[in-house]
Amino acid sequence: MAIGLLMLAGGSAAGMFGSLLGLGGGILIVPLLTLGFGLELRQAVGVSLVSVIVTSGASAGVYLQRNVANLRLGMTLELFTAIGALFGGLIAFLLSEQALAALFAALLLYVAVSLLRTGTAEAAQRQAEAGRADPGASPRFGLDLSGPGYRVRNLGRGAAGSLGAGVVSALLGIGGGLVKVPVMHLLMGVPLRVATATSNLMIGVTASASAVIYLFRGEIDPYVAGPTAIGVFLGASAGSRVAHRIDLRILRILFVAVLLYTAVQMLRRAVSG
Amino acid sequence: MTTSDRPDAAAGDRPADSPSTPGVETAPAARDGATGLEQTIARLLTIGTYAAVALFAIGSGLLLAAGGSPLDGGPRLDIGRVGADLGELRFDGFLWLGLLIVIATPAARVGVSFIGYLRAGERSMALVAALILGIISLSVALAIGTEG
Numbered sequence: 001m002a003i004g005l006l007m008l009a010g011g012s013a014a015g016m017f018g019s020l021l022g023l024g025g026g027i028l029i030v031p032l033l034t035l036g037f038g039l040e041l042r043q044a045v046g047v048s049l050v051s052v053i054v055t056s057g058a059s060a061g062v063y064l065q066r067n068v069a070n071l072r073l074g075m076t077l078e079l080f081t082a083i084g085a086l087f088g089g090l091i092a093f094l095l096s097e098q099a100l101a102a103l104f105a106a107l108l109l110y111v112a113v114s115l116l117r118t119g120t121a122e123a124a125q126r127q128a129e130a131g132r133a134d135p136g137a138s139p140r141f142g143l144d145l146s147g148p149g150y151r152v153r154n155l156g157r158g159a160a161g162s163l164g165a166g167v168v169s170a171l172l173g174i175g176g177g178l179v180k181v182p183v184m185h186l187l188m189g190v191p192l193r194v195a196t197a198t199s200n201l202m203i204g205v206t207a208s209a210s211a212v213i214y215l216f217r218g219e220i221d222p223y224v225a226g227p228t229a230i231g232v233f234l235g236a237s238a239g240s241r242v243a244h245r246i247d248l249r250i251l252r253i254l255f256v257a258v259l260l261y262t263a264v265q266m267l268r269r270a271v272s273g
Numbered sequence: 274m275t276t277s278d279r280p281d282a283a284a285g286d287r288p289a290d291s292p293s294t295p296g297v298e299t300a301p302a303a304r305d306g307a308t309g310l311e312q313t314i315a316r317l318l319t320i321g322t323y324a325a326v327a328l329f330a331i332g333s334g335l336l337l338a339a340g341g342s343p344l345d346g347g348p349r350l351d352i353g354r355v356g357a358d359l360g361e362l363r364f365d366g367f368l369w370l371g372l373l374i375v376i377a378t379p380a381a382r383v384g385v386s387f388i389g390y391l392r393a394g395e396r397s398m399a400l401v402a403a404l405i406l407g408i409i410s411l412s413v414a415l416a417i418g419t420e421g
Contacts, residue, residue, distance in 0.1 A: 003344055004337045037344065053375050057322035064315040071311055075386060075401050082408040090415065204318070204379030205405060209412045211376050215350060216416035222368035223347035226333040229375070233326050 003037070004227050010036060011231020012238070015055060017258075019239030020251055025232040026052045026174035027111060030104060031262040034269070039224065041100045041269075042092060046214035047225045048173030049207045051232040056175060056203035058233065059240070069197035073145040073152055073190065077162040077198075081176060081206040084166020089210030092171050093217060098270045104172050105266035111178060112259040115252050150191055158188045162202075170210030175203040310389040314382050321378030325371045332367030339364065380409050 014028035026048045033044035063069040092100065145152040152158075161183030169176035177199040184195035214220050336343070341364070348365060355373070358366025387402035 001337050001340075001342075003342045004333060007343050008333075050372060050375055053379065054322055054325060057318045057325075057375075057378055061315040061319040061322070064311045064318070067308075067311065071314070071386070072398060075383070075398065075405065079401055079405050079408070082405055082412075086408060086412045086415070089412070090419075093419075205383060205409070208376045208379040209409055212409075212413050213416040213419075215372070215376065216413075217419070218349045220350075220372065221343075221347045222332070222365065222372055223336060223341070223343040223345060225372060226329040226336070226368045227343055229371075230326060230329050230333065233322075 007037065007224065007227040008231040008234075011051065011228040012235035013231075015051075015232035015235025015237075016239035017235075017251075017255060018232075019055075019236040020242075020246060025055060025236060026172075027108070027178075028258075028262075029228065029232065030173050031108075031266065033224065033228070034101075035262070035265050037224075039221075041097050041104070042214070042219045043221060043224070045092065045100075045171070045173030046211065046220035047228050049170075049211040049214060050220060050225045051229045052173070052175040053204050053207045053211065054229045054233050055236045056200050056207070058237070060197075060201040060204065063197035063200060068194060069201045070145065070147045070190070070194055071201070073147070073184070074198040074201045076145055076155075077158060077180070077184075078202040078205045080159045080162035081166035081169070081180070081202055082209040084163040084168075085170040085206045085209040086166075086213075088167035088170025089213035091167070092210075093213075095171075100171065101266050101270035105263045105270060107168070107172055107174070107178075108259045108263035108266060112256045112263065114178075115256050115259075147190075147194060150189055150194070153189050154187045158183055161187065166206050166209070169203075169206050170213075175199070176206055177203070310386065310393075313389070314385055317382055317385055318378060321374055321381065325374040325378070328367045328371030328374065332364045332371060335362070335364035335367065380406065383409070 010032045011025070011029065014032055015025040017028060018025040029048040029051055030041070030044045033039040033047060034041055039047075060069065064071065095103075145155070161179060165176035165179035165183070168174065168179060177196070180199040180202060181192070181195045184190040184198060185192050188195075190198070211220070333343075347368065350369060350372075352373075355366050355369045359370060360366075383402050383405045387399055387406065390396075390399040390402060
């Protein structure tokens with residue numbers, strides 16, 4: 001009973017943290033399950049994929065109802081994230097646990113450094129503004145993906161970025177928003193809010209394309225997936241409700257500390273096996 | 274086809290006198306709400322997610338009530354047994370059905386989009402949806418083919 005409740009609480013904390021900082025719960029679920037509960041990395045990745053699909057489904061529904069997410073753009077890009085996820089899901093079973101742990105540590109360090117860098121947001125905003133001023137290219141392949149007030153550009157580069165996001169998602173059990181949001185916002189000229197909502201919409205298809213591989217390879221344990229996914233779902237829901245009351249600067253510093261500590265633990269796991 | 278005819282046309286493309294929802298935070302150009310296809314997909318995603326979470330809650334509750342632990346190691350997926358487990362109110366059945374719904378919901382969303390775009394005569398977007406379904410099917414086939 002105690003372990004079940006701990007898993008639920010851990011999932012809630014990961015979901016809330018991720019929701020408050022817009023990172024999704026996946027980035028903390030894998031370390032929680034491997035370092036906290038002793039699961040193998042691939043099993044943790046499988047459970048994390050399930051958790052990110054659950055949280056994405058709930059929030060994407062709201063984003064679509066409010067017409068913030070760009071469905072056409074999301075579907076076009078998820079064609080590439082799904083291909084990436086398919087490859088990533090197959091590659092994940094060729095890599096050793098140590099290699100996966102090292103990759104995850106690198107991801108954690110990357111996210112920690114990104115959160116610490118100041119001024120990036122302003123630079124991104126300026127670039128996006130420039131993108132909006134750009135009249136943009138004509139629709140390619142008969143696809144008009146632009147939305148109200150902005151034109152989508154650099155579809156080819158966006159597709160390449162999405163392919164990479166799919167691989168990373170499948171390998172490490174994260175939603176891939178860390179890659180997709182900057183790609184859409186900085187490269188394709190999509191407003192940050194639309195990029196975030198569209199990325200959220202895409203997570204479901206991306207994660208399910210690789211989750212089936214983990215499922216049939218026996219790497220998704222239903223006993224672990226149940227309480228963890230409920231926890232992440234509840235935490236993410238609570239996080240979105242209290243976000244406006246919390247000082248995100250303090251939270252960001254705390255989160256960076258957690259990420260750095262977790263990265264060190266993952267590196268130790270990568271070295272010691 | 275004009276932009277406003279699109280099944281998922283942005284709200285900003287529609288006439289300015291469409292009703293808006295007071296108190297709901299939306300993008301400036303999107304205050305009129307979602308279109309038919311988006312509403313259908315939103316409903317599907319919400320129902321799928323909440324159904325899965327409810328099944329997880331029942332399954333996990335039964336597991337813990339029976340004195341089990343999440344770290345006991347669950348059985349591998351045996352689709353043929355899910356129905357029987359549900360009939361016997363076993364936690365395995367609820368947890369597996371929840372997992373299957375979670376993983377199938379995004380594919381169902383693409384299927385609904387495919388039909389929506391096809392009905393609207395949007396061949397390019399229907400093709401995109403069909404290709405995504407093809408990749409998901411390939412993923413399932415490869416997963417079954419390489420089942421460990």
